[in-house]
Amino acid sequence: MYNFNFHSPxxxxxxxxxxxxxxxxxxLAGGMTLLASMKQRLIAPSDIIDLRNIKDLSExxxxxxxxxxxxxxxxxxISNNVIIKNKIKNLAKLANGIGDPAVRKMGTIGGSIANSDxxxxxxxxxxxxxxxxxxxxxxxxxxxxxxxxxxTSLEENEIITSIEIQVPDFxxxxxxxxxxxxxxxxGIAIAKYDNNVIxxxxxxxxKPFIADSLSESLSKNFSSKIPLKTISLDELNEDIHAxxxxxxxxxxxxTKKIINNN
Amino acid sequence: MHEISIKIxxxxxxxxxxxxxxxxxxxFLREELGLTGTHVGCDTxxxxxxxxxxxNAAIKACSILVAQLNNQEITTIEHLQKDxxxxxxQNAFRNNHGLQCGFCTPGMIMSAISLINExxxxxxxxxxxxxxxxxxRCTGYQNIVxxxxxxxxxxREKG
Numbered sequence: 001m002y003n004f005n006f007h008s009p010x011x012x013x014x015x016x017x018x019x020x021x022x023x024x025x026x027x028l029a030g031g032m033t034l035l036a037s038m039k040q041r042l043i044a045p046s047d048i049i050d051l052r053n054i055k056d057l058s059e060x061x062x063x064x065x066x067x068x069x070x071x072x073x074x075x076x077x078i079s080n081n082v083i084i085k086n087k088i089k090n091l092a093k094l095a096n097g098i099g100d101p102a103v104r105k106m107g108t109i110g111g112s113i114a115n116s117d118x119x120x121x122x123x124x125x126x127x128x129x130x131x132x133x134x135x136x137x138x139x140x141x142x143x144x145x146x147x148x149x150x151x152t153s154l155e156e157n158e159i160i161t162s163i164e165i166q167v168p169d170f171x172x173x174x175x176x177x178x179x180x181x182x183x184x185x186x187g188i189a190i191a192k193y194d195n196n197v198i199x200x201x202x203x204x205x206x207k208p209f210i211a212d213s214l215s216e217s218l219s220k221n222f223s224s225k226i227p228l229k230t231i232s233l234d235e236l237n238e239d240i241h242a243x244x245x246x247x248x249x250x251x252x253x254x255t256k257k258i259i260n261n262n
Numbered sequence: 263m264h265e266i267s268i269k270i271x272x273x274x275x276x277x278x279x280x281x282x283x284x285x286x287x288x289x290f291l292r293e294e295l296g297l298t299g300t301h302v303g304c305d306t307x308x309x310x311x312x313x314x315x316x317x318n319a320a321i322k323a324c325s326i327l328v329a330q331l332n333n334q335e336i337t338t339i340e341h342l343q344k345d346x347x348x349x350x351x352q353n354a355f356r357n358n359h360g361l362q363c364g365f366c367t368p369g370m371i372m373s374a375i376s377l378i379n380e381x382x383x384x385x386x387x388x389x390x391x392x393x394x395x396x397x398x399r400c401t402g403y404q405n406i407v408x409x410x411x412x413x414x415x416x417x418r419e420k421g
Contacts, residue, residue, distance in 0.1 A: 006266055006283035006329045028330070035325050036307055038284075048283065050330055076319075100395025101376065102313060102322045182394075 001035075002044040008053045012136045012159055015049050019157045022047035027159060029072060029111030032103050057110070057161060062087060065167045071110025071160040076101070078109060087167045088129075094121055094173045099182060110160040113145070116152045116207065118237075119183040124202035125173050127210065128189035130166035135159060149206040168193050172258045175203065176250050178241055185242050186250040190258050195219055199255060204236050204247045214255055224259040228252050268332045272297070273341035281328055288312045288323040291338060299339040299368050303397070310396035311365060313372040314338050320369075320376035322395070339368040342375075350416035351375050351409075360409030362400035370396050374410040378417050386411065 005022070009015040019025045026045035028034055029052070037043045051057065057072040062083050069078065078084055079096035098104055098112075098121055112122045113133065123146055126133070131142040136159045145152050154160070168191045175187035184203030191198050197218040199211040213230035231251055236244035265280045272295065281290065288305075291297040291314070303311030305324050312323040315337040323336075342349035351371050354360065361367045370393070377384055377392045384392065389410050390403075398406060 001284045001286075003282055003284045005264060006327070008329070008332065031326065031330070032307070035286075035327070039305070048327075048329075052330065100310070101392055102310065102320050102373070102395045103307065105316075105319050105321050106326065 001038045002041065004045050005047045006050065007047060008050040010053050010055070012054060012161070015051060015054065015159060016136065016157050018047065018049050022049075025049055027051055027114075029108040029114075030074060030106040032099065032107040032111070033115050033117065034111075051159065060084060062167075066164055067167060068162050068164045069109055070162050071113075072108050073110075075099070075104035075107050075109070075112075079104065088165065088171050090172045091125065091165075094125055097121065097175070109163060113163070114152060114154060114160055116146050116148075116150050117183075118149050118205060118207050119178075119185075119187075119203040121173065121175065121184060121187055121202065123208040124184075124187050124189040124200045125171075125191075126163065126165075127208050128173075128191040128198045128200040129168060129171060130191070130193060132164045133160055134162045134164060136161060143210075146207045151207075166193070170262065172261070174254055174258055176254060186247050186254060188251065188254040188258060190218070190255070192218075192222065197222060201231070201251055204231075204251060206237070209235070211251065211255075214251075218255075218259070222259065224256040226252065226255055226259075266329060268328055270328060270331050270333075271335040273336075273338055283327065283329050285328045286324060287314070287326045287328050287331065287336070290328045291323060291336075297338050297340055301365060301368055303366065303369070308395075308397065309366070310369040310373055313369040313376075313396070315372055315376065318376070318379045320373045320395075339372060342371070349375070350420055351378070351413035354413030354416060355406075355409040358405050358409040358412055360402070360406045362398070362402040366396060366398045366400075370398070370406055374413055375417075377410070378414050382418050383414060384410075 007018045023046040025047040028048050028050045057070045059070045060081050060083050061068050075095040075098045079092045085092045126142050133140040170192040173189040175184035186204045187202040189200045199214040202208045233244040236247045238244045269278050291300050301311040303309035307322050307325040313320040314323045373396050
């Protein structure tokens with residue numbers, strides 16, 4: 001790992017000031033992707049700005065039918081949080097399926113979302129649920145956040161502060177993990193609000209996406225009789241782990257599995 | 263790049279040091295302090311040989327900077343033994359031959375203690391699921407799981 005200047009600001013304002021006056025800075029949350037990338041010299045920031053000393057970013061709260069999750073909550077904290085377990089229990093289950101226990105102790109929801117790994121678990125869930133991403137200066141609608149592979153609509157010096165989610169009538173997420181990395185070869189999230197169902201897919205393309213036909217079909221009839229092979233193979237990744245066709249099949253299989261488990 | 267001052271408590275001993283910001287915890291433990299019980303296996307956050315305890319939970323020392331741990335506490339495998347007596351989990355690994363080559367053992371033991379701190383009577387399935395972040399290249403998992411079952415029982419009994 002190349003060297004860098006290290007900062008641990010106590011406030012968002014301070015963090016942004018440091019960012020603006022540094023050459024090639026990076027914000028650090030849990031570091032579960034950033035540090036690994038720096039060790040491999042895929043990235044060499046001039047300055048690392050550790051966000052973990054900033055207060056109030058690690059809280060979970062609920063108000064009426066919404067929950068708010070602070071961006072620095074770790075996957076482990078989310079999986080054990082009573083509010084989340086009561087309101088959207090499968091969100092706690094999702095958190096408990098990321099990486100391994102030691103990774104979950106460090107990795108954060110905000111870090112994962114800002115990183116926008118196409119095979120990560122949180123982005124699919126955030127996209128399926130009615131969710132807003134709050135940053136230090138605005139609110140971003142979930143559908144406007146994930147713009148590409150490791151790309152988001154966040155400005156470089158913008159920090160996610162929390163994620164606000166409307167509690168759904170039903171939510172679940174399951175993945176078919178790569179046996180070595182545990183990243184999703186395909187992951188499916190389904191969120192239902194009244195008769196409005198959204199199905200999202202992670203791992204299968206360059207970014208998480210909404211499966212329109214599946215969403216439409218499940219909105220009309222929430223049963224496992226879904227239309228098959230609705231996703232164009234051109235949209236899907238093809239690599240040593242799985243062909244596009246295999247991923248398309250997994251999308252149908254996992255969607256049905258969620259409905260049948262319901 | 264400037265060195266930074268940090269204060270970190272390791273095994274109940276406070277260290278005030280000036281370090282380069284890119285110092286990983288694992289290198290600090292092994293190279294600076296000579297605490298070589300914590301091992302480097304994959305160095306990519308997969309194998310868990312480098313696990314140490316932070317707030318009673320196992321984390322991977324290869325994937326955290328010392329700078330992130332300013333004013334915090336870490337416990338390593340060297341600090342489990344008290345008054346010349348092995349920790350119950352260490353003892354359980356010895357009784358059940360919970361190791362083959364022994365390279366992954368420090369990480370396995372720290373991981374097991376972390377599990378028991380959260381759940382003091384895990385089922386076999388819970389133990390196996392918890393070990394997702396620890397690799398044994400000798401594939402000696404049967405006895406590792408047996409060891410953790412016994413270690414959990416002893417930790418419960420000894421409070």
